[in-house]
Amino acid sequence: MIAERLSVPDVLAKPRDHAVICTFGAQLDFFEGPLWRHVSRAHNRIVLADDVVLAGQLADLASGGSRLRHINRHYLATPITNVGSAHAKLLLLVDAAGGTLLVGSGNLGIDGYASRGEVFYRYDTTDTNATYLPEFQAAKDLLDLMALRGYLDSQARKHLDAVWADTPWIWAPAARPAGVRHNLVEPLGDQLIAAVANERVLELLVHAPFHDQRCEALRRLIDALQPDHVSVLAQAGRTSVDPAALANVLAAAPGLTDVQLASAPEFPDTYLHAKFILIRTSTRSITFTGSANLSLAALWRTDRAVGERPAGNIELVTLAQGPPQHFEDLLNGLDLREAPEEVANLDVTYLGDHETAPTDTRPRLLRGTWADAKLTLVAAGELPGGELSLIVAGTVTPGAVIRVGTTYTVAPSGDAATALDFRAVPVWLRVAAEDGDVDTTPVYPYHPASLATLLTGRRDPDLLRKAGSLDLEAYDNDLAGLLDELDATLVIDRHSLWRLARRSPPPDTAGDGKGGPHQAWEDLNFDALRRHPRLAQYETVTRHADRLEATDLQIVLSAITDYFRGFGDHDRAEPAAVGPTADQVEGAYDVDLDDTTAILPGENDDMPTDETIEEYEAEGEEDEERERRRLKIETRNRLAWQRFAERFTKALRDRDFLEVVGPRVALTNAVILNHLLALLVAKGVVGPDKGIGYQIELWAFLFGDATSDGYIQTLSDEDQWAAMEAFDERDAAVTIISAVDLAVQLTKQHDLDALRTRLRNAWRRILTAPTLDFTPDAMRRASQPGVRPAFKLAASLAGFAKESTRREVDGALAASLGVDRSQLIVRKETVKRGRQVATVEVVGITDPAVELAPGELTAAFRAAVVADPAIDYVRVKHLGSGVVATWDRRLHDCWRYDPAGDDPVDLGEPTDVDPRWLAAADALAGRAAEASAA
Helix, strand or coil, rough: CCCEEHHHHHHHCCCCCCCEEEEEEHHHHHHHCCCHHCCCCCEEEEEEEEHHHHHHHHHHHHCCCCCCCCCCCEEEEEEEECEEEECEEEEEEEEECCCEEEECCCCCCCHHHHHHCCCCEEEEEEECCCHHHHHHHHHHHHHHHHCCCCCCCCCHHHHHHHHHHHHEEEEEECCCCCEEEEEEECCHHHHHHHCCCCEEEEEEEEEEEECCCCCCCHHHHHHHHCCCCEEEEECCCEEEEHHHHHHHHHHHHCEEEEEEEEEEEEEECCCCCCCCEEEEEECEEEEEEEEEEEEEEHHHCCCCCCCCCCCEEEEEEEEEEEEHHHHCCCCCCCEECCCCCCHCCCEEEEECCCCCCCCCCCCCCEEEECCCCCCEEECCCCCCEEEEEEECCEEEEECCEEEEEEEECCCCHHHHHHHHCCCCCCEEEEEEECCEEEECCCEEEEEHHHHHHHCCCCCCCHHHHHHCHHHCCCCCCCHHHHHHHHHCCCCHHHHHHHHHCCCCCCCCCCCCCCCCCCCCHHHCHHHHHHHHHHHHHHHHHCCCCCCCCCCCCHHHHHHHHHHHHHHCCCCCCCCCCCCCCCCCHHHCCCCHHHHCCCCCCCCCCCCHHHHHHCHHHHHHHHHHHHHHHHHHHHHHHHHHHHHHHHHHHHHHHHHHHHHHHHHHHHHHHHHHHHHHHHHHHHHHHHHHHHHHHHHHHHHHHHECCCCCCHHHCCCCCCHHHHHHHHHHHCCHHHHHHHHHHHHHHHHHHCHHHHHHHHHHHHHHHHHHHCCCCHHHHHHHHHCCCCEEHHHHHHHHHHHHHHHCCHHHHHHHHHHHCCCCCEEEEEEEEEEEEECCEEEEEEEEEECCCCCCCHHHHHHHHHHHHCCCCCCCEEEECCCCCCCEEECCCCCCCCECCCCCCCCEEEEECCCCCCCCCHHHHHHHHHHHHHHCCC
């Protein structure tokens, strides 16, 4: 258990199956933005928020143009409908192996989750360490009681039931009372006083950003505890408290009192939103931290009215005990100084006894459901009388709205229905009342079919389908979301297996294939792991993904197949339109104003006449900020995908991992990685130097390189046949042709010479791979008529295979002759080639130990041809002895001449050098001709 000011996104970095967030306010644009790539690793994602605040924040998002992409489709955002405020704040990450619980002061938002002004207690548990089990059970009790009392709707209850069903350890008997406390049964103040148990209180120190108007909550606390010393912390200009009321309460206290001004070290403007009560006795300290302010509604009431006592808020706190010095530990993160003025003159004002609720007074919708082409809306109360209209993303939608009590149903028109099918869009009702139109607050409807996938352990099918085309921008948050979906779907490397086993990978199992300690790795139960659904789905990859039982892996593979199914069908006629598509209704039902095209000034470049200079400059600053944000997201996505590709390719070198998962997993992953890398490079998501390097590693793994055979050649005949079928079914040949062609152009454009040589060597091996067939159809589909037709594509790839450099030829000659390349001097000389005089390059050899014997020369000529099969003339000369030798392909002339002898000696031509890749490269032209004629 840790009480700390922490960055909540860091806590979310460790994936769990279920994520439950309980909050007063919910900045869902933050949730779907910076937080999404962390929280999306959980498959069941729930946000529970105060109903009034949530309605106001959704209204602000809808009217302000911020677009929510995932709400109530890929996560559940639902209101808590108790009488008072739902003020409790927790974050629960759990699965069958354990979990993390945060209980504190921060709301869901950038300030609440990353600010220095918040405090959380953190609890961690595993299925083998139940030290903090009572705290998790207290969080469950809070959520269960809210559901039991009708504060949560049936959709929320269904998702919470899935949480508890997947966490069997949470049902174990608790060994002690929980440190986490809520107020749904007993007021928190009474629980705190009971914990003190009549001990003499030496010091009471309190801080809260909100007090009630008369400071009655603080007065009751002082009366009950009778402390020797009371300290009240306040933040100048920020704490909501009536200074006169505070002065009166402190004046009546039995002991010493003081007020201290608090601020965050180095960040004095940080809003201190943390709430805590600290009590010190002679033997211990008692800390009371969490959501509760110093108000009657928070400390001295439950959620329901009892007699004359009205209903209070829903609150959640940590009640912890420790040694007396622990009292001071919690204050180390604050700068404190004595208030220089009288309490009644403090620079504070009473603003209300908790966070300001939205001022939106419109009739409020609680929720909506979109299912079976019918939209059902539920209001918090009956709406005013009058004709009702449905508004979808700001557009009035035809359709009769049927009113039954507080429930309203409508079957929207085709365009609106299409928008609701494909997008998360806000909807609301408009009432034609006598005094004018009245709009309700908007809701984003539940999509039960999509939400149901969250409860099955399945990944987001919409995002998985995007793996086929990566139809996303480099700065799109969905790109990071897709990465997380793939990571959670595939078994990529050792870390994936550790996560399947629900254990953290130890640092000594990096899996580089170089040996080292593997005791922990061997402790895994591989037989059980192979039966895990994530691995078992690899055994059914040949099923069609459009069947109901399609696995997540099948969805990914089907997306790849679909992407290339029409790839290259350049002459195929477009089907006739049969109705509006999602893209066609985008304009009418899209409220993402950040993505719209700005209207530029007129031709005279003057500012619009209805804007001031300040307004115009402010717009420019907003554009600059938007661009900086776009670039930041793009950089983050680029680095994340590079790390993902690095993990993927590193696993290809991990022999132990490959042996455990078997060839079906390895080859299926290779097909997916081959496809993803091609798209990532083509779309510029990863740089060409990194992306092409990963591609070369993948192809070398599959098909071999200059020093070793590929993985496929190590398999049985049956598995090699299965590999051939997998490559053919997923159009791997088309992908590779396209990827190599683009890589050839990029390595030249960016002067990546060393990478280009590696690419050429990989391409030569690919050309002779028995599992790939570069058919005329594959050439046609990889071509771009009018831009890069099949014949041009083939000529480029064939020429690239034959490409070599002078340096490579010289290196081959030097290696064959047993000398260092530095002992070669290349210069131009004029010689006779038959009847013609020609200028040629002569390789001079300076090493006196080299004799240039006939056998050495034959081997040297052969090595030169292997390095450059297109070479047609080689001439070497020993600079010491004057021995010269020449091979002329055009004249079929190959000889050695020693000035110390008489006549030249004929040598055999290196005509036996005919690498298989050379014939395969030449055959590409024929395939291209067939493709063009087809």
